[in-house]
Amino acid sequence: MDDHHPDSTPLPFSYAPLPAGSAASFPTERRRTNTRLLSLAAVSFSLLALAAFLSSDRDPRNARQPDSSSASSPVSFRPVSRGPSDGVSEKASGAFPTLLSGTTSGDSAAAPPPYPWTNDMLQWQRTGFHFQPPRNWMNDPNGPLWYKGLYHLFYQYNPDSAVWGNITWGHAVSRDLVHWAHLPLAMVPDHWYDLRGVWTGSATILPTGQIVMLYTGSTNESVQVQNLAVPADPSDPLLKTWVKSDSNPVLAPPPGIGPKDFRDPTTAWYDPSDGTWKFAVGSKDGSHAGIVIVYRTPDFVRYELVPGLLHRVPGTGMWECVDFFPVAVAEGPEAAEGMEASAAAGPGVRHVLKASMDDDRHDYYAIGTYDAGTNTWQPEDERMDVGIGLRYDWGMFYASKTFYDPARRRRVLWGWIGEADSEYADVLKGWASLQAVPRTVLFDTKTRSNLLQWPVEEVEKLRMSNKNFSGITIDAGSVFPLNITRATQLDIEAEFEIEEEALAMMVKADVGYNCSTGGGAAGRGMLGPFGLLVLANERLSERTAVYFYIARGIDGNLRTHFCHDELRSSRANDIIKRVVGSTVPVLDGERLSVRILVDHSIVESFAQGGRTCITSRVYPTEAIYGATKVFLFNNATSASVTARSLTIWEMDSTFNHPYST
Ligand SMILES: *[C@@H]1O[C@H](CO)[C@@H](O)[C@H](O)[C@H]1NC(C)=O
Numbered sequence: 001m002d003d004h005h006p007d008s009t010p011l012p013f014s015y016a017p018l019p020a021g022s023a024a025s026f027p028t029e030r031r032r033t034n035t036r037l038l039s040l041a042a043v044s045f046s047l048l049a050l051a052a053f054l055s056s057d058r059d060p061r062n063a064r065q066p067d068s069s070s071a072s073s074p075v076s077f078r079p080v081s082r083g084p085s086d087g088v089s090e091k092a093s094g095a096f097p098t099l100l101s102g103t104t105s106g107d108s109a110a111a112p113p114p115y116p117w118t119n120d121m122l123q124w125q126r127t128g129f130h131f132q133p134p135r136n137w138m139n140d141p142n143g144p145l146w147y148k149g150l151y152h153l154f155y156q157y158n159p160d161s162a163v164w165g166n167i168t169w170g171h172a173v174s175r176d177l178v179h180w181a182h183l184p185l186a187m188v189p190d191h192w193y194d195l196r197g198v199w200t201g202s203a204t205i206l207p208t209g210q211i212v213m214l215y216t217g218s219t220n221e222s223v224q225v226q227n228l229a230v231p232a233d234p235s236d237p238l239l240k241t242w243v244k245s246d247s248n249p250v251l252a253p254p255p256g257i258g259p260k261d262f263r264d265p266t267t268a269w270y271d272p273s274d275g276t277w278k279f280a281v282g283s284k285d286g287s288h289a290g291i292v293i294v295y296r297t298p299d300f301v302r303y304e305l306v307p308g309l310l311h312r313v314p315g316t317g318m319w320e321c322v323d324f325f326p327v328a329v330a331e332g333p334e335a336a337e338g339m340e341a342s343a344a345a346g347p348g349v350r351h352v353l354k355a356s357m358d359d360d361r362h363d364y365y366a367i368g369t370y371d372a373g374t375n376t377w378q379p380e381d382e383r384m385d386v387g388i389g390l391r392y393d394w395g396m397f398y399a400s401k402t403f404y405d406p407a408r409r410r411r412v413l414w415g416w417i418g419e420a421d422s423e424y425a426d427v428l429k430g431w432a433s434l435q436a437v438p439r440t441v442l443f444d445t446k447t448r449s450n451l452l453q454w455p456v457e458e459v460e461k462l463r464m465s466n467k468n469f470s471g472i473t474i475d476a477g478s479v480f481p482l483n484i485t486r487a488t489q490l491d492i493e494a495e496f497e498i499e500e501e502a503l504a505m506m507v508k509a510d511v512g513y514n515c516s517t518g519g520g521a522a523g524r525g526m527l528g529p530f531g532l533l534v535l536a537n538e539r540l541s542e543r544t545a546v547y548f549y550i551a552r553g554i555d556g557n558l559r560t561h562f563c564h565d566e567l568r569s570s571r572a573n574d575i576i577k578r579v580v581g582s583t584v585p586v587l588d589g590e591r592l593s594v595r596i597l598v599d600h601s602i603v604e605s606f607a608q609g610g611r612t613c614i615t616s617r618v619y620p621t622e623a624i625y626g627a628t629k630v631f632l633f634n635n636a637t638s639a640s641v642t643a644r645s646l647t648i649w650e651m652d653s654t655f656n657h658p659y660s661t
Pocket residue numbers: 158160161163164165166
C-alpha cells in the first residue's frame with residue numbers, strides 16, 4: 001500500500017544496480033515496507049499535531065525574538081551582491097537601507113540610517129502558514145517528492161546565517177503539504193565535488209520505488225558538476241540519511257559549456273524508444289542564448305550527452321532551474337489530473353518547459369510539443385517562448401520546481417519567494433525567504449494558452465471563521481471597509497461585476513495600459529483600478545492593492561489587467577516596492593475573479609482561477625497585528641463595481657515544529 005505507484009503497469013524499465021562498493025547501494029527487495037516504522041511515524045505525527053494544538057504558543061507573534069534589540073546601532077552600509085561571483089544568480093534583494101544605492105563607493109559614513117525597525121515590526125513579518133525553516137536563509141526548493149505517505153521538501157539552506165552562503169540541503173516532511181516537521185540537514189558540503197555548495201537538484205522515482213537524487217555541486221574549484229545521491233535506508237519513510245555516490249561527480253560541464261553555466265538537473269523521464277532515462281540541465285551559449293541540454297542514462301551510472309539542444313532562445317541568458325513536464329490538454333477528466341514525468345507523449349499531451357532567467361530573476365514557461373526522437377521541444381506560439389512570454393508569477397517567485405504527487409494524481413509547484421527588504425533587516429529578524437504555498441498545475445482547457453495554478457486544496461483546511469460580504473457595490477472613487485477582526489492571515493475569494501453600460505461606453509480610453517507604468521492604484525481610468533486593499537491600516541497610509549484594470553488594447557479589444565501595487569505597502573524606505581502584474585484572459589460570460597492569500601509579509605494572488613498569479617513581499621510598519629485591515633476599493637472614474645461574491649476566511653497557523661519521535 002505504501003509503495004503505491006500511480007500506474008500499476010510498470011514502465012518498461014531495466015536497471016543495473018550501481019557497482020558494488022558504491023555508496024549508492026539500492027535495495028534488491030523493494031515491495032516490502034517497514035510498516036511498523038511507518039505507523040510509528042504516523043503516531044508521532046498525530047502526537048505532534050496534538051501537542052501543537054494544545055500548545056499555548058498559538059499566536060505566531062510568540063515566535064522567537066529577532067536577534068537584535070536595537071536597529072539603530074552604527075553599521076556601515078554598502079550594497080552587497082551574493083551569488084554571482086560564486087556562479088549562481090543574485091541572491092541579495094538589492095534593497096539598500098538608505099535607498100542611496102547609486103553611491104557604490106563604499107563611503108557609507110554620510111548615508112542616512114536605515115528605517116528604525118522595531119522588534120514588534122520584525123517579528124510580525126514571520127508567516128503563519130507558509131513554509132519557512134525555523135531560522136536563517138533559504139532559497140530554491142529541491143527534490144520535492146512523495147514517498148511512503150509523506151511529502152518531502154528539501155531546500156537550499158544556510159545553517160549559519162540569514163544571508164545566502166554555505167549552502168546545504170534543509171529537509172522537512174508533511175502529510176498534507178501544509179503542516180511540516182523539520183528534519184536534520186539532508187546533505188552538507190563534505191566532498192570536493194560539492195565543497196562550495198550542495199546546490200539545486202531534483203528527485204526521480206523509478207518504477208521500482210527507488211529514489212535517485214541528481215543535484216549540482218560547486219566543486220572545491222567552483223566548477224559546476226552534477227552529482228548523484230540516494231537514501232541510505234529506503235525503508236525509512238523520513239529519508240533522513242542520504243549517501244552520495246562514489247562515482248560523483250557523474251557529469252562535468254561538456255565542451256562549449258562554461259564551468260559556471262551548468263546547473264540544476266531536472267527530474268528524469270523514461271524514454272521507451274531507447275530504453276534510457278533522460279534529464280535536462282540549463283545553460284547559456286556563447287551568444288547569450290538560454291539553452292537546455294539533455295543527457296541520457298540507462299542506469300544513472302553511465303551518462304551520455306544527447307546531441308543537439310532541447311531548446312534555445314536568443315537573448316535570454318543563463319537558464320537556471322529548468323523544469324520539464326507533460327500536461328494533459330484534451331478536454332475531459334484527464335485534464336483535471338497531473339501527469340507523471342514519464343507519461344507518454346501523444347495527441348492529448350503537451351510538455352511545459354520552464355526556466356528561471358538568471359538575467360531578470362523571473363520564472364518563465366511555455367507550452368509546446370516534445371519529440372524525444374529528435375531531442376527537440378517546440379513552443380505552440382513562438383512569440384510566447386520561454387523567457388519572453390508567460391511567467392508563473394508576475395511578482396516575486398523564482399527557482400521553482402514541480403513534482404508529481406501519485407497519492408492525489410496531481411502536479412504540484414513549489415517556488416522560492418525572496419525578500420524585498422534589506423539584508424540588514426533580514427539579519428535583524430534572523431531569517432530570509434520562504435516558499436510560496438504549493439500550487440497544483442493544470443493546463444487551462446478553456447483558453448488553451450496557459451496553465452492554471454491554484455493553492456493545493458489542503459490549504460483550505462486552515463480556513464477558520466469566514467465572513468460573507470457578497471453583494472456590496474462600490475461606487476467610482478470610493479473605499480469600503482470590511483469588518484475582519486484579524487486580517488493578518490486570510491484567504492479571500494472574490495468575484496466582481498462591472499456595470500454593463502460603463503463597459504459599453506468605453507470606446508478608446510487607456511490604450512496600451514500596463515501595470516508597471518499605469519500609476520498603480522492611484523492611476524485612475526474609466527474602468528479601473530478596483531479590487532482589494534490588504535495589509536492596510538485604518539487611515540490607509542499603508543496598504544497593498546490587489547486590483548483589476550480594464551483597458552482597450554492597441555487592437556481595439558478590451559483587455560483585463562491584473563496587478564499588485566506595493567508602492568504604499570510600507571512607510572519604510574529600505575524596501576523594493578513596485579507595481580507588478582500582467583494581462584489576464586477573461587472569456588465571454590466570466591466574472592472577474594480573484595483569490596488572495598495574505599500571510600503577514602506575503603500576499604499571493606490568483607486571478608481567473610490561476611491564469612495569472614502575483615506574489616508580493618510587503619513589510620508594513622503600522623498595518624500590523626490588530627491594526628491590520630482589509631478594504632474594497634474602486635478607483636475607476638466612471639463605473640461602479642459589485643462584489644457579486646466575496647468571502648474572507650481567517651487562516652489558522654501551521655505551527656511547524658522540529659520532528660520529534
Ligand atoms: C559560512 O560558515 C562559516 C563557518 O561557520 C562562517 O564563518 C561564515 O560566516 C558563513 N558564511 C555565511 C555567509 O553564512
